[in-house]
Amino acid sequence: MQGENSQFDAASATPALHLQAIEKSFGDNRILTGIDLQVRAGEFIALVGPSGCGKSTLLRIAAGLERPDSGRVLLNGKDLTAARAADRDMAMVFQSYALYPHLSARQNMALPLVMRRLSALERLPWVGRFIGETRAKLAAIRQEIEQSAHTLKITPLLDRKPAQMSGGQRQRVALGRALVRHPKAFLMDEPLSNLDASLRVHMRTEIAELHHRAGVVTVYVTHDQEEALSIADRVAVMMGGRILQLDTPQAIYRDPQHIDVACFIGSPRINIIPVEVSSNRRAYWGEVELARGCEFPDEGAFRLAIRPEALKLHSDPQPGAFAVHLHRVEFLGVEALCHLVLPGSDVALVTRQSPEIATQLKKQMDMSHVLYASALDTDWLAFNENGQRVALHLPTQVTPIALSRLHDEAFI
Amino acid sequence: MKHSFDPNEVRSAYWLSAPALILMLALLLLPTLAVLVLSFTDAELGVPQVNFRGLAAYADLLNDRTFLGAVKNTALYVLLVVPASVVLGLGLAMLIEADDLFKPFFRSIYFLPVVSLLVAMASVWQYLMHPSIGPINMLLNKFGLSSVNWLGSSDNVMGALALIGIWQTVGFNMVLFLAGLTSINRDLYAAAEMDGARSAWSRFCVVTWPMLGPTTLFVLTISVINAVKVFETVATLTQGGPGKASDVLLWVIYEEGFVHLQIGAASAMAMVFIAVLLVLVLIQTRVLEKRVHYT
Numbered sequence: 001m002q003g004e005n006s007q008f009d010a011a012s013a014t015p016a017l018h019l020q021a022i023e024k025s026f027g028d029n030r031i032l033t034g035i036d037l038q039v040r041a042g043e044f045i046a047l048v049g050p051s052g053c054g055k056s057t058l059l060r061i062a063a064g065l066e067r068p069d070s071g072r073v074l075l076n077g078k079d080l081t082a083a084r085a086a087d088r089d090m091a092m093v094f095q096s097y098a099l100y101p102h103l104s105a106r107q108n109m110a111l112p113l114v115m116r117r118l119s120a121l122e123r124l125p126w127v128g129r130f131i132g133e134t135r136a137k138l139a140a141i142r143q144e145i146e147q148s149a150h151t152l153k154i155t156p157l158l159d160r161k162p163a164q165m166s167g168g169q170r171q172r173v174a175l176g177r178a179l180v181r182h183p184k185a186f187l188m189d190e191p192l193s194n195l196d197a198s199l200r201v202h203m204r205t206e207i208a209e210l211h212h213r214a215g216v217v218t219v220y221v222t223h224d225q226e227e228a229l230s231i232a233d234r235v236a237v238m239m240g241g242r243i244l245q246l247d248t249p250q251a252i253y254r255d256p257q258h259i260d261v262a263c264f265i266g267s268p269r270i271n272i273i274p275v276e277v278s279s280n281r282r283a284y285w286g287e288v289e290l291a292r293g294c295e296f297p298d299e300g301a302f303r304l305a306i307r308p309e310a311l312k313l314h315s316d317p318q319p320g321a322f323a324v325h326l327h328r329v330e331f332l333g334v335e336a337l338c339h340l341v342l343p344g345s346d347v348a349l350v351t352r353q354s355p356e357i358a359t360q361l362k363k364q365m366d367m368s369h370v371l372y373a374s375a376l377d378t379d380w381l382a383f384n385e386n387g388q389r390v391a392l393h394l395p396t397q398v399t400p401i402a403l404s405r406l407h408d409e410a411f412i
Numbered sequence: 413m414k415h416s417f418d419p420n421e422v423r424s425a426y427w428l429s430a431p432a433l434i435l436m437l438a439l440l441l442l443p444t445l446a447v448l449v450l451s452f453t454d455a456e457l458g459v460p461q462v463n464f465r466g467l468a469a470y471a472d473l474l475n476d477r478t479f480l481g482a483v484k485n486t487a488l489y490v491l492l493v494v495p496a497s498v499v500l501g502l503g504l505a506m507l508i509e510a511d512d513l514f515k516p517f518f519r520s521i522y523f524l525p526v527v528s529l530l531v532a533m534a535s536v537w538q539y540l541m542h543p544s545i546g547p548i549n550m551l552l553n554k555f556g557l558s559s560v561n562w563l564g565s566s567d568n569v570m571g572a573l574a575l576i577g578i579w580q581t582v583g584f585n586m587v588l589f590l591a592g593l594t595s596i597n598r599d600l601y602a603a604a605e606m607d608g609a610r611s612a613w614s615r616f617c618v619v620t621w622p623m624l625g626p627t628t629l630f631v632l633t634i635s636v637i638n639a640v641k642v643f644e645t646v647a648t649l650t651q652g653g654p655g656k657a658s659d660v661l662l663w664v665i666y667e668e669g670f671v672h673l674q675i676g677a678a679s680a681m682a683m684v685f686i687a688v689l690l691v692l693v694l695i696q697t698r699v700l701e702k703r704v705h706y707t
Binding site (some may be wrong): 060063064065084085086087090091092094095096098099100101102111112115116120177 | 597599600602603605606607608609610614618619622623625
């Protein structure tokens with residue numbers, strides 16, 4: 001089911017973080033089923049999926065904030081399933097930042113160190129500082145905070161309280177609180193979703209850089225597929241309490257193993273055309289043959305999928321191209337989206353085009369809505385009725401020269 | 413910032429706020445002012461002659477044993493009721509909050525004393541605390557303890573009244589604390605757990621107590637004001653007795669003004685009463701508020 005098996009050499013090393021056969025229900029509500037997630041040393045994994053897919057619950061199970069009904073949590077080979085969150089040596093960053101509002105940034109960052117290094121007696125207000133080596137310990141903590149603050153560029157904010165900071169600044173302090181402890185794993189639960197769009201893009205680069213520098217296992221939960229693809233070494237797409245696919249961002253995008261993965265990843269959404277495969281193993285949408293060079297493994301009902309950028313438009317009929325009706329052109333600045341429908345149906349398609357082509361298409365729309373769409377045989381993806389990916393056989397080998405010629409013949 | 417207001421808007425603003433302002437003036441400020449003026453006189457109900465006495469009534473209070481005793485008793489009552497009802501209210505709220513199943517049940521049970529009529533409940537307490545047939549003493553006897561003369565002994569009466577006061581206030585404080593507890597961001601507890609707060613006590617210190625700051629201040633203020641205003645239980649159960657052992661401020665004011673008809677003296681006491689309340693409220697809001705709001 002998962003493409004990761006081919007890449008992950010099981011004999012090479014134990015995974016740094018291993019969530020093994022995790023099951024979790026809340027009452028009758030099944031949240032997670034048969035989750036197996038292996039994170040390699042120093043790896044950045046993004047858990048992505050629609051809301052309610054169980055990604056946050058899985059993260060909380062890894063953190064120890066939630067107990068799995070069955071399954072194990074292993075960190076560097078050590079079974080932590082029964083260990084409390086406080087004893088797991090993991091740090092978590094929350095969507096709500098979860099900073100203590102009555103403490104300054106400095107005190108917020110100090111808290112995890114103080115709680116761990118000082119005894120209850122040494123933590124007592126007023127008297128604590130006169131006991132044992134409290135002073136020396138506090139001085140060390142102070143210094144470590146300064147260092148982390150320097151890394152995150154929040155030194156000027158250290159004496160402010162959370163209410164006196166912007167959302168981005170608060171998130172930095174929350175990161176700082178996770179960073180000072182030098183934990184064995186970072187767990188991040190949608191840390192950027194409360195920030196505005198431009199800050200989000202900026203912060204995700206910074207998080208990626210921090211991870212690069214610290215080299216610590218990171219599990220990052222997000223509902224934003226673009227964020228997941230941009231930030232992670234590998235992406236786990238979760239739906240309905242399962243991991244549908246765990247793979248590199250490229251593989252997730254180009255080689256989705258399930259139709260739900262194909263649909264969830266990529267914006268605009270991948271185009272889906274329901275087709276009937278006849279006994280000659282060719283796919284037909286009504287009378288129209290699609291993906292002409294492709295041979296299906298079986299006959300029956302399938303779904304063909306094609307990424308918006310893989311669909312080319314032509315003004316005249318072409319061999320292998322099928323007729324489409326141009327419905328609407330949408331300018332997005334650097335590119336334009338052309339919304340199409342298959343004639344006489346409600347099957348909607350969308351393609352990415354350059355703005356120049358889109359302008360021309362729009363002019364032409366007054367005369368005729370009919371265009372012709374084609375795609376490389378290698379760009380078509382096929383899924384069976386269960387949504388599983390099926391391999392397409394390409395009997396006629398297409399030479400690279402032929403490929404490029406087809407591209408040149410694209411519209412204009 | 414400077415605003416220039418449209419005169420029309422200003423006029424309608426006054427018109428709109430006039431009903432509230434007039435009511436406040438007529439029902440709050442003017443009566444208070446009248447009491448202040450009366451406190452400088454020797455006014456007596458039914459006696460047409462009123463003489464100006466200046467601050468003499470206040471000077472008298474300093475030597476008035478009954479009044480000073482009432483101040484002492486009221487202070488004792490406040491010191492007994494407020495800490496106990498705040499701590500118990502918080503404790504109950506946290507216990508109830510921790511249990512989802514019986515939450516509504518316990519919340520209603522503990523809130524009952526707040527909605528029940530205290531004057532009516534006082535007779536129940538009188539029965540409960542009856543020296544010979546009261547269930548409390550019977551229970552004590554069963555465990556081999558001797559009976560306590562709850563309301564009839566000058567040593568016990570303030571304690572017994574405070575017990576009833578606590579019974580009445582705890583439920584109210586609990587509901588306020590429950591509201592405060594439910595507004596705490598759950599992520600903070602998760603963060604505290606991740607940060608190494610292992611024990612329930614350390615989570616309480618790191619999250620619950622600081623987050624409840626504003627609620628606690630409010631509960632404290634309300635509890636103090638309510639305790640200073642203790643009256644119903646005294647009026648129905650002890651009438652200040654035995655002797656003057658349960659004289660409290662409001663009871664003494666009531667007796668002076670409505671039994672002895674000494675309006676002037678009662679007004680002076682009322683002014684002291686108002687001043688005490690004002691000072692307490694000012695201390696709480698001005699001094700503590702800075703420490704519990706984190707903005």
